[in-house]
Amino acid sequence: MKALVTGGSGFLGRHLVTELEARGDSVTAMMRPSSAARRESRDGDPAVLACDLRRPPEGLSASLAEFDAIYHLVAAAGSGWREAFESNVAATENLLDALAAAGWRGRFVHVSSFAVYGANQLARGTTLDESTPLEPEPGRRDDYAWTKLLQERLVRDRLGTMDGVELVVVRPGAIYAKERRFQYRLGRPLGEHAVLMLGGSIPMPLNYVENTASLLAECGHNPAAVGETFNAVDPSPPTQRAYLSAWREADPQLKVIPFPLWAYRLVARFLERAEARSGGRTAPPAFLQPYVMEPSLKRLRYDVSRAMALLGWEPPVSPEEALRRTFPPNNESNTSVSRRDSSSQL
Amino acid sequence: MTPIRTAVVGLGGIAEEHLVKLHRLPGVEVAGVCDLSQTLVDAVCERYSVGPGFTDYDRMLGETQPDVVHVLAPPATHVALVGGALQAGAHVFAEKPIAPSLAEYEQMRDEAVARGLLLTENYNYLFMDSTRRGLDLYRSGQLGEAVNLDVSMGVGLGRAAYGDPDIRHFAHDMPGGALRNFASHPASIVTAVLEEWSSLAVSQRQLQPGMPGNDELRAMIGDDRVSATLSITTRSQPSQFTWLLRCSEGTLECDVFGQRLQVIAGGSPLSKLSGEVRQGIGRLGAAAAQVGRAATDRHSYFEGFARLLDNFYAAVADGGPSPIPLAQMDATNRLVEGLFEEGRQV
Numbered sequence: 001m002k003a004l005v006t007g008g009s010g011f012l013g014r015h016l017v018t019e020l021e022a023r024g025d026s027v028t029a030m031m032r033p034s035s036a037a038r039r040e041s042r043d044g045d046p047a048v049l050a051c052d053l054r055r056p057p058e059g060l061s062a063s064l065a066e067f068d069a070i071y072h073l074v075a076a077a078g079s080g081w082r083e084a085f086e087s088n089v090a091a092t093e094n095l096l097d098a099l100a101a102a103g104w105r106g107r108f109v110h111v112s113s114f115a116v117y118g119a120n121q122l123a124r125g126t127t128l129d130e131s132t133p134l135e136p137e138p139g140r141r142d143d144y145a146w147t148k149l150l151q152e153r154l155v156r157d158r159l160g161t162m163d164g165v166e167l168v169v170v171r172p173g174a175i176y177a178k179e180r181r182f183q184y185r186l187g188r189p190l191g192e193h194a195v196l197m198l199g200g201s202i203p204m205p206l207n208y209v210e211n212t213a214s215l216l217a218e219c220g221h222n223p224a225a226v227g228e229t230f231n232a233v234d235p236s237p238p239t240q241r242a243y244l245s246a247w248r249e250a251d252p253q254l255k256v257i258p259f260p261l262w263a264y265r266l267v268a269r270f271l272e273r274a275e276a277r278s279g280g281r282t283a284p285p286a287f288l289q290p291y292v293m294e295p296s297l298k299r300l301r302y303d304v305s306r307a308m309a310l311l312g313w314e315p316p317v318s319p320e321e322a323l324r325r326t327f328p329p330n331n332e333s334n335t336s337v338s339r340r341d342s343s344s345q346l
Numbered sequence: 347m348t349p350i351r352t353a354v355v356g357l358g359g360i361a362e363e364h365l366v367k368l369h370r371l372p373g374v375e376v377a378g379v380c381d382l383s384q385t386l387v388d389a390v391c392e393r394y395s396v397g398p399g400f401t402d403y404d405r406m407l408g409e410t411q412p413d414v415v416h417v418l419a420p421p422a423t424h425v426a427l428v429g430g431a432l433q434a435g436a437h438v439f440a441e442k443p444i445a446p447s448l449a450e451y452e453q454m455r456d457e458a459v460a461r462g463l464l465l466t467e468n469y470n471y472l473f474m475d476s477t478r479r480g481l482d483l484y485r486s487g488q489l490g491e492a493v494n495l496d497v498s499m500g501v502g503l504g505r506a507a508y509g510d511p512d513i514r515h516f517a518h519d520m521p522g523g524a525l526r527n528f529a530s531h532p533a534s535i536v537t538a539v540l541e542e543w544s545s546l547a548v549s550q551r552q553l554q555p556g557m558p559g560n561d562e563l564r565a566m567i568g569d570d571r572v573s574a575t576l577s578i579t580t581r582s583q584p585s586q587f588t589w590l591l592r593c594s595e596g597t598l599e600c601d602v603f604g605q606r607l608q609v610i611a612g613g614s615p616l617s618k619l620s621g622e623v624r625q626g627i628g629r630l631g632a633a634a635a636q637v638g639r640a641a642t643d644r645h646s647y648f649e650g651f652a653r654l655l656d657n658f659y660a661a662v663a664d665g666g667p668s669p670i671p672l673a674q675m676d677a678t679n680r681l682v683e684g685l686f687e688e689g690r691q692v
Contacts, residue, residue, distance in 0.1 A: 032511075032512045034512050052512040052513060054512070072356065082358060085386065089385060089386075093385050131655075138392070139392060146393060147389075150385075150389055168587035334620065
């Protein structure tokens, strides 16, 4: 099978390329021209398609015709709404335009996000699964959630009317690995080696990157995946405290500063009321807005059974092994806590 | 009272600031928004509860009959867009830089003057409280005559927007590149004190390899009465914008981003001591105010912008003059042109 991975030089993209090649696919990694130029070519590397989807790329349609499957991973978070819009929505629109112009037929695996769910509307303890309604008020969420919602809507609207396209949507939770340890669901990063932990006992819907890549590859090959939507989240999600405890064992330098969730909520609600009282003349930063942050801080359950039941697929890395690989003992390359390491807000 | 009908053209990154501030302005209704991308237009209409949206500018002007048009598209488009708005009988609020050249600015200004309409360029930092108070004090004559002025702006642009190797920022198509995109801010402080000058010497350098264009500018401006220096760098962190005005009977020191103004006046040792105490209290107050702003207003950087818009819309409603006199816009655009003129460099 000939596969194209957009965002092929990114965190998830690199793992997906490896997974697809292990399955015997002929893989092409699409990446920005500057990333392609920086790349040191080695034997066995996938083919590269240098293309920046944020602007309508010339001649892309002709290049797409050869692929049996396209995995759409391009995304950006945390750089302002315009950057999020360009990377998540405009880039997707340009790719879809090129597919339509090419009359492309094949399997399109779209990587969405947990951010699209309306988690604010869920009661504590509710199980979040693929049937959970999408966010009803995207304008109140952060730039990432807003643009990922627009992106998924665009993909469904456009590909739904194209003959011969088999769409699969995968919504991963917080993707993690050794090179991406910090998660917004933990709280806030404080400098290079400290985390302000908001709460502590909230289960985090983590998804080890090799498990995400494995599910995406399965969705690209398994006929039962066509037309379906799957959440990608590991079984037995660890709490924030358990995750940070594993991190501290590997990196004793890490400082964890607990901050009670009730106190955080008190401050956030106070600022929210101040905003309402001022008639909207004040607006706290996103991390102090309850509607933005609550989806990450709500105590929910996560059902991971759908992909396993429908596809007969099992995550290849157990939660215990995933944590061990992320925080290996005597780790020689501890990565620091920084926003660059952080995953997108979910 | 009939609301003032406003239209916005160009939905780039700065559009959020305009739409949020317009939403907060009483008596103002956003009657239409326009950009080339239908997807972007739809998304902005949904996100900011505005509309209708257009991809055809002339159609927007015809259908919405706006009283005011905010022109936020790249500067190279301003002559056409501003001209269209003025011909439709609308006042114009334009983002800086208002034009890539002095000649284009003068063309727009002449059209606005001939039609009796307002044309205002966004010099928002002139309207920060600290700057406004300082300039009011200087104009009151209490500090005597101006002797010299140092204006310095350092912004850490990084590579994200201006140094993106895959997508060229529109600023690089203007003489002066990224520096010109910011020059009107410090230039507008200079022209608040010095409207004419007989000498102008400029030095520009590129200190950061790999960035397109120069990233540092230093200029000396003066006449036989007052001298000024203006410096801009686009690679310093944290971002700072300061000005120091020495007068014959006192000195003003203003931190524009930090929203702090110090008045250093002469006098007896006792009055100097009380001045120091007042400054200390002022610094504490400014620090507390900064914390408060950070917690309650993610747009606090643009505090002066809100005040400028208040004044601009008051002028529209009352038929009064623009809050930025045309003479100062003329001088600022002349100075900006001079800063980047061929052969001016020393």
